[in-house]
Amino acid sequence: MSTLGQTDLLQPNSNIDWTESAQYGEHIWFEASVSGDFCYVGEQFCVAKLLQKSVSRMKCAGCKISVHVMCMDQLEKINFRCKPTFREPASRAVREANVVRHHWVHRRRQTGKCRQCGKGFQQKFSFHSKEIVAISCSWCKQAYHNKVACFMLQQIEECCSMGAHATVIVPPTWIIRVRRPQTSLKSSKKKKRTLLKSNKLSKKGTELQDGRWKPFLVKPLPSQLMKPLLVFVNPKSGGNQGSKVIQSFMWYLNPRQVFDLTKGGPREGLELYSKVPNLRIVACGGDGTVGWILSVLDQLKLCPQPPVAILPLGTGNDLARTLNWGGGYTDEPITKILSHVEDGNVVQLDRWNLKVEANLEAQPEDRDEQQTTKLPIDVFNNYFSLGFDAHVTLGFHESREANPEKFSSRFRNKMFYAGTAFSDFLSGSSKDLARHIRVVCDDTDLTAKVQEMKLQCLLFLNIPRYCAGTTPWGNPSEHQDFEPQRHDDGCIEVIGFTMTSLATLQVGGHGERLHQCKEVTLTTFKSIPMQVDGEPCKLAPSVIHISLRNQANMVQKAKRRINMPHLNDQQLVPEKLQIRVNRISMAAYEALHYDQDQLKEACSVLLLTVWLHLGSEEPLFMLHLILFLQERDGLRAESPSLQKLSLNWCFLDCTTADRFYRIDRAQEHLNYVTEISQEELYILDPEMCLFIPEGTSPLSRPPNLTCLLTELHQQGADLLLQDAEGHTLLHHSVQTGSKDIVRYLIDNGPGAGGDLTEENPTALHQAAALGLRSICHFLVEAGASLMKTDLQGDTPKHRAAKAQDLELADYLGNRQHYQMIQREDEETAV
Secondary structure, eight states: OOOOOHHHHTSOOOSOOOSTTOOTTOOOEEEEOOTTSOBTTOTTTOHHHHHTOOOOEEEETTTOOEEEGGGHHHHHHTTOOOOOOOBOSOOSOHHHHTOOBOOEEEESSOOSBOTTTOOBOOOOOOTTOOOOOEEEETTTOOEEESSIIIIITSOOOSBOOOGGGTTTOOOTTTEEEOOOOOOTTOOHHHHHHHHHHHHHHHHHTSSEETTEEOSEEEOOOOOTTOOOEEEEEOTTSTTTOHHHHHHHHHHHSOGGGEEETTTTOSHHHHHHTTTOTTOEEEEEEOHHHHHHHHHHHHHHTOSSOOOEEEEEOSSSOHHHHHTTSOSSOOSOOHHHHHHHHHHOEEEEEEEEEEEEEEOTTSOGGGOOTTOBSSOSOSEESSEEEEEHHHHHHHHHHHHHHHOGGGOOSHHHHHHHHHHHHHHHHHHTTTTTGGGGEEEEETTEEOHHHHHHHTOSEEEEESSSOBTTTBOTTOOTTTOTTSOOOOSSSSOEEEEEEOHHHHHTGGGTOOOEEEEEESEEEEEESSOEEEEETTEEEEEOSEEEEEEEEEEEEEEEOOOOOOOOOOOOSSOOOOSEEEEEEEEEEHHHHHHHTTOHHHHHHHHEEEEEEEEEEGGGOOBHHHHHHHHHHHHHTTTTBSOTTSOOOOTTOEEEEOOSSSOOEEOOGGGGGGOBHHHHOSSEEEEEETTOOSSOOTTOOTTSSOOOHHHHHHHHHHTTOOTTOOOTTSOOHHHHHHHTTOHHHHHHHHHHSTTTTOOOOTTSOOHHHHHHHHTOHHHHHHHHHTTOOSSOOOTTSOOHHHHHHHTTOHHHHHHHHHHHHHHHHHHHHHHHHO
16 A cells, blocks of 8 residues: 555545556545544554644544544555455465455444353543453454454354345455556557457447556456445535444445546446346436436346336435335434345336427427527436426525535525425416416327316326425325326326415315326427426426336335244244334434444433224334324323423334334334334433423424324325224324314225224224214214224214213214214115
């Protein structure tokens, strides 16, 4: 490894060197923000310690050692290199060339337990401690105590297994550095032979690609068990999370599997790994990043095309939501992301062409100085739209281009969208859209309908999600004239919006369903704002043809299941499991999420105790809603005086060995309670306070339950799911008197009357017993049975009478009589 100059060290060497001058075992430096990390060169060589200066540090993404900037030159003296990421041209010993050796690193801090003795590692928090507590491998992550008994005397195989993710790691033995062909002293005959050989190599796709010599090539050893990954990261997506993601992937994988898209795009990496069997791609970014990678895959015409998984870093992430990857990456361990990519199902995604021609019928006065004659991209995966939503996106795009520093987080971006939408709503920028377009879908002219409804936005949708998770097509059971919406059926959904329907999208509304078709011809007669998968422009009067392009292979995150314990003669699995729900503050989580025991013992507060039926595989979103309903009214609360839950709390997974991590709300329908907890379940509340000031009511800011339920329902939550007692969400909402939740369940859930089996009282029985008149009225109007009896033989009327609510009993009695007459009339008619 060459010695680095002091000037060069001021910039982190985070680039992977793919040139012929690449150093074997070169470190990949990133700026380190944690000042407590020890300088790896040790006290003997540490220049910063000798000078007693506090200087910046660098951390290697490949082996996780930290070094002062001033001590980089000293690292060369101890000759410590990073884990090798490639090999030199194959030697005669073929077997040796395919062996990956351990890369042992001394650690002054280490999580987990010793592989030999099974004990944990003592943590040294003193900045001046010199003790090395562990020795671990940068490849397989095996760790041992720095003791004779644990490491020195053990027969540790030199051949590394590559650890838990061996099937997705590209071994360094596959990546070969190629020597540059020496042709200057060759004879003319040899030059011709070399040229012919070069042409053959070019056809085979090795080191000569497109007539250019490449310093590296990938020669895989095919195996059905291997699913090598290629990771592309867009650091600019969604609030600049990309830098941490790049470092994490480089730690768990071969760093040469990870590419920064701002350093040349995806083409070079895709070309290099084009011949690797069973290749899978991870796109870390927004939906635009995914589209970029799919477009390059189209250009390269790889066969078969590698499937693409998504780590959502963008703002909307609608495609990621559709494929179960969630609405945004929080802090789920990369090791779990790798498992999800490996185990995910390969599905198809329709992709659509956009062909634009000038509209010669348009008048000159209908053109705009800021217009363009072509769309930003000519293919879309998610949607193509025109009108109000595109006008808002165009304003956001222009503001971000002018002031990029103001758009550094996902939250700020959403807030700006909201402000821009409101100002455009007041100005009425798209109110005349319907008068300036013509729409023909599969030979069906929809122009008259668009004009009649005075639509202000027109959406051509390929996937169910749109605008950061909304479902504009609506509930599939509602539209009997259309087929269920799919992203692989070769059809596109055409949806229209007025300002009212656009405003209701975020609370469960939908647009006007116009058509499902295979081809569209859209004609515009004036300059209109449009957007293609979030890329906006103002297009001149044009004729736009939409047609199916192809289908891309995508990785859909699989729904996990619970591994139930095996039954035997000595051990019986209990029918119910008691779960204690504990709450943790954000401050405690950020300080101690790496120390599970301390976080559990010192910083958690018991909130509720719930019982779960093990055989029912209780989904997490079901518990989410039950907790909200019960905790709001203090039912079964262990500490009623505690501050109520805020709206932004989330579940924590406490089953991993090293730390807690947050579960995104969009992922709750994919997880089950017993997957993330044992006897204790933990939730993270960012607004939690342990003490409430005097005079402050804990009910002063109740959460908006309807918005929560709407969000979970849009993400796939089953509203009719039952708990261990056979009760649905409707029963729980009646029990807590939540009128808005009951109304939502009635309007959106089939069978909302709650008439379950005779062994359980219906929701109407509960409401009558509690004297909830409005809820009883809702249920009766929805068709709930007034004649059904509970285990005691009581009807809802009898329940109300026993509760001393005679007016409610009279109302239920009258409605019961009317229901009996109506049923007799129906039987007579039959």
